[in-house]
Amino acid sequence: xxLLRADDLSVxxxxxxxxxxxSLSVAAGEMxxxxxxxxxxxxxxxxxLGGQLAAQSGRITLRGVTLAKADPAAFCRSxxxxxxxxxxxxxxxxxxxxxxxxxxxxxxxxxxxxxPAERAFRPEALDVLARCGLGDQxxxxxxxxxxxxxxRLELAVAxxxxxxxxxxxxxxxxxxxxxxxAMMRLVAELARQGIAVLFSEHDMQSVFGFADRIIVLxxxxxxxxGTPSDIRTNPQVQDVYLGGNQPNE
Amino acid sequence: MSFALQALTxxxxxSSLFLVACGxxxxxxxxxxxxxxxGSLFMLGAYLGWSLLxxxxxxxxxxxxxxxxxxxxxxxxxxxxEMAVLRRLYAxxxxxxxxxxxxxxLIIQDCVxxxxxxxxxxxxxxxxxxxxxxxLGGRFPRYDLWLIMAGPLVLGLLHLLFARTRFGMVVRxxxxxxxxxxxxGIDQRRLFTLVFSLGAGLAGLGGxxxxxxxxxxxxxxxxxxxxxxxxxxxGGMGSIAGAYLAAVLIGVLQSLGLVWLPQGSLxxxxxxxxxxxVIRPQGLLGRAGSETGQPDRPTPMRAASAGGRIAFAVLxxxxxxxxxxxxxxxxxxxxxxxxxxxxxxxxHVMLGPGGMISFGHAAWFGIGAYAAGLAATxxxxxxxxxxxxxxxxxxxIALLIGQVVVRLSGVALAMLTLAFAQIAxxxxxxxxxxTGGDDGILGIWPGLTPRGYFLLCLAVCAIGTALLxxxxxAPFGLALRAARDAPLRAAASGLPIxxxxxxxxxxxxxxxxxxxxxSAFAKGSVFPxxxxxxRSVDALSMVLLGGVQSVSGPVIxxxxxxxxxxxxxxxxxxxxxxxxxxxxxxxxIRPQGLAGRGAGRAA
Numbered sequence: 001x002x003l004l005r006a007d008d009l010s011v012x013x014x015x016x017x018x019x020x021x022x023s024l025s026v027a028a029g030e031m032x033x034x035x036x037x038x039x040x041x042x043x044x045x046x047x048x049l050g051g052q053l054a055a056q057s058g059r060i061t062l063r064g065v066t067l068a069k070a071d072p073a074a075f076c077r078s079x080x081x082x083x084x085x086x087x088x089x090x091x092x093x094x095x096x097x098x099x100x101x102x103x104x105x106x107x108x109x110x111x112x113x114x115x116p117a118e119r120a121f122r123p124e125a126l127d128v129l130a131r132c133g134l135g136d137q138x139x140x141x142x143x144x145x146x147x148x149x150x151x152r153l154e155l156a157v158a159x160x161x162x163x164x165x166x167x168x169x170x171x172x173x174x175x176x177x178x179x180x181x182a183m184m185r186l187v188a189e190l191a192r193q194g195i196a197v198l199f200s201e202h203d204m205q206s207v208f209g210f211a212d213r214i215i216v217l218x219x220x221x222x223x224x225x226g227t228p229s230d231i232r233t234n235p236q237v238q239d240v241y242l243g244g245n246q247p248n249e
Numbered sequence: 250m251s252f253a254l255q256a257l258t259x260x261x262x263x264s265s266l267f268l269v270a271c272g273x274x275x276x277x278x279x280x281x282x283x284x285x286x287x288g289s290l291f292m293l294g295a296y297l298g299w300s301l302l303x304x305x306x307x308x309x310x311x312x313x314x315x316x317x318x319x320x321x322x323x324x325x326x327x328x329x330x331e332m333a334v335l336r337r338l339y340a341x342x343x344x345x346x347x348x349x350x351x352x353x354x355l356i357i358q359d360c361v362x363x364x365x366x367x368x369x370x371x372x373x374x375x376x377x378x379x380x381x382x383x384x385l386g387g388r389f390p391r392y393d394l395w396l397i398m399a400g401p402l403v404l405g406l407l408h409l410l411f412a413r414t415r416f417g418m419v420v421r422x423x424x425x426x427x428x429x430x431x432x433x434g435i436d437q438r439r440l441f442t443l444v445f446s447l448g449a450g451l452a453g454l455g456g457x458x459x460x461x462x463x464x465x466x467x468x469x470x471x472x473x474x475x476x477x478x479x480x481x482x483x484g485g486m487g488s489i490a491g492a493y494l495a496a497v498l499i500g501v502l503q504s505l506g507l508v509w510l511p512q513g514s515l516x517x518x519x520x521x522x523x524x525x526x527v528i529r530p531q532g533l534l535g536r537a538g539s540e541t542g543q544p545d546r547p548t549p550m551r552a553a554s555a556g557g558r559i560a561f562a563v564l565x566x567x568x569x570x571x572x573x574x575x576x577x578x579x580x581x582x583x584x585x586x587x588x589x590x591x592x593x594x595x596x597h598v599m600l601g602p603g604g605m606i607s608f609g610h611a612a613w614f615g616i617g618a619y620a621a622g623l624a625a626t627x628x629x630x631x632x633x634x635x636x637x638x639x640x641x642x643x644x645x646i647a648l649l650i651g652q653v654v655v656r657l658s659g660v661a662l663a664m665l666t667l668a669f670a671q672i673a674x675x676x677x678x679x680x681x682x683x684t685g686g687d688d689g690i691l692g693i694w695p696g697l698t699p700r701g702y703f704l705l706c707l708a709v710c711a712i713g714t715a716l717l718x719x720x721x722x723a724p725f726g727l728a729l730r731a732a733r734d735a736p737l738r739a740a741a742s743g744l745p746i747x748x749x750x751x752x753x754x755x756x757x758x759x760x761x762x763x764x765x766x767x768s769a770f771a772k773g774s775v776f777p778x779x780x781x782x783x784r785s786v787d788a789l790s791m792v793l794l795g796g797v798q799s800v801s802g803p804v805i806x807x808x809x810x811x812x813x814x815x816x817x818x819x820x821x822x823x824x825x826x827x828x829x830x831x832x833x834x835x836x837x838i839r840p841q842g843l844a845g846r847g848a849g850r851a852a
């Protein structure tokens with residue numbers, strides 16, 4: 001079942017056409033990777049799908065419902081969760097409170113002024129942290145986490161909103177090989193539980209090892225989509241990545 | 250007077266505005282420091298100009314020489330200030346920079362007063378400046394024509410300096426990307442000193458040129474800095490052409506406004522500012538993102554432990570006991586201190602968890618004070634109703650103003666709050682039918698003994714402060730902090746950032762209004778001073794003294810500051826100087842505040 005659909009998304013920054021008529025779909029339980037050289041438009045596409053940026057034309061639908069206005073909070077409420085390439089946890093809080101805050105937002109309970117939030121959704125938040133491998137870090141200051149754990153926390157905060165779709169902009173960037181594998185396994189597990197995952201990743205082993213389908217972006221256009229084996233043998237993709245003709249990068 | 254003449258007068262005013270603002274913009278563009286003392290440099294220019302022009306021959310050449318001398322003198326003072334103070338602050342959070350430069354404002358004020366005395370100094374206009382000419386059937390002062398030309402002239406010279414000289418090229422490069430300039434091996438220290446000195450010189454020039462139309466007086470500094478802030482924010486921070494455009498827009502509209510709605514001319518400025526900022530938060534010619542300076546890095550904040558609660562309870566009991574024993578003087582000091590605690594705690598909500606720097610918090614205090622005072626005197630309302638009127642009035646106005654304020658961030662937000670407070674102050678001074686103007690509102694008595702009223706204040710402030718702190722650890726407080734810590738992440742988790750900030754702004758204004766209402770009854774009177782800029786800085790100093798990121802900070806800061814203040818005021822006629830030095834020392838030596846975390850120690 002297709003959850004997230006994008007049709008003909010285009011966006012330009014001044015004279016620079018960042019994305020041209022990009023279409024894609026992600027189904028429940030599916031892991032779709034988007035790859036492409038730096039500057040291909042991967043992060044821009046995430047920003048459109050996450051509501052951080054407004055497309056100049058095109059349409060985004062979730063479960064057939066159009067998300068008309070680019071508003072990250074509204075996108076989140078309709079079921080799109082995302083993590084950012086640069087981790088951004090809530091630096092003044094404990095790990096647990098970060099997840100609790102996202103849960104409070106999800107359950108629309110942020111307009112409560114008096115009762116301490118300490119116990120709000122505590123078991124649920126601890127559960128999410130445990131799923132992300134942070135069960136033993138709940139009481140630490142979020143800002144003091146090691147980098148791989150910050151990446152996990154970012155994922156836990158995204159999961160706290162109980163998303164149907166996860167947009168993961170380089171979830172494993174900057175991680176050493178074993179940690180990268182652990183992170184990708186975690187993501188695969190989430191997909192198995194029915195979440196639609198769209199991710200980007202520079203490490204081709206992760207992409208070809210975990211993606212069900214791959215979308216290749218180049219200069220803001222989709223130049224190929226298909227299964228990992230389709231993509232591996234696609235001559236145009238080889239051109240872009242292996243050199244024949246690399247205008248920009 | 251005809252429309253065209255009024256517009257010409259506006260253009261002359263625009264030149265003065267531009268001269269104050271362009272130096273501020275140049276300094277901010279390169280150093281990212283908002284120089285609160287810029288108005289003081291302007292004032293120094295006026296005083297230096299006065300001294301020089303009195304000695305020099307009253308000829309056009311003498312006048313030019315005197316003005317140039319004043320500008321050079323102020324540039325030299327600027328260079329010294331940069332090397333002594335500002336140089337140490339470039340990496341500090343913008344809030345501390347603002348506070349340190351405000352300390353300079355206090356110090357310069359006292360020094361000027363010591364040198365030139367408190368009296369207003371005006372310059373008898375030399376004959377060649379007295380003439381006026383006939384334009385469009387009306388008489389127009391010739392000096393104003395000169396002024397009209399001075400603005401574009403300075404704009405052109407600055408443009409040549411920045412476009413054609415090597416120094417200008419380096420300055421422009423530094424405005425774009427400071428790290429890059431350092432990487433090219435340019436001596437950043439010298440560059441910053443030169444830029445600051447240039448900006449100071451421009452302020453001095455403006456001050457000296459303002460003499461023939463006005464006078465050198467002690468109030469010039471704060472008046473001109475407010476103008477400069479408005480112009481720079483509207484024009485776009487760091488953009489000189491933007492500053493001129495904004496100066497013309499404001500100068501002309503203000504001058505025409507004087508004719509059309511004389512009462513509303515000040516409000517008009519705020520409306521222009523708000524309108525521009527709603528449409529273009531970065532100002533007319535500013536670039537997106539240019540309005541933010543050095544961000545404050547959020548640090549962990551934890552709920553008070555059981556020990557903290559007990560300490561708070563013990564403190565309240567100790568204050569109650571002290572109030573029962575104190576004589577009339579100390580009772581008044583204690584009443585002021587507990588009111589200050591609520592005031593500081595209200596600012597802390599905005600400043601700490603809200604991440605919004607308010608440089609005009611006195612506005613809410615003053616609005617509360619006037620609301621309570623008016624309710625008690627004009628409406629003869631009983632004490633509880635009058636006290637209720639204070640937070641309600643402040644909260645409602647905060648709700649209105651907040652719609653604009655929360656769209657901004659960083660320094661631009663700080664300046665907008667300051668501009669609003671200054672306008673509220675001006676309204677309090679000018680709307681004499683309602684506020685009594687400078688005479689204030691007198692005879693606001695609570696109908697309780699001073700001791701009884703102290704206990705009431707203590708109860709209200711203790712409960713109010715405790716409730717404010719409670720909200721910081723309630724779901725609302727977490728959401729607010731999330732929005733400050735990582736706005737992108739918070740929005741992606743479904744948090745409505747603008748509404749959260751607005752709620753914090755209103756909450757903060759409401760609580761400050763309540764403290765203002767309490768203060769009106771404590772003093773028995775309300776004066777425009779209750780919303781003057783000094784009051785805003787009191788609040789900031791208290792919060793910073795205690796530590797922005799510590800929850801106990803505002804309480805400790807307010808008590809320490811009130812104590813410090815009363816000691817200084819008693820001990821010395823130069824309290825501004827001492828207070829300024831104390832603030833500077835605080836910022837330079839213990840920026841995390843008295844209650845702030847040192848190295849990993851819990852707050």
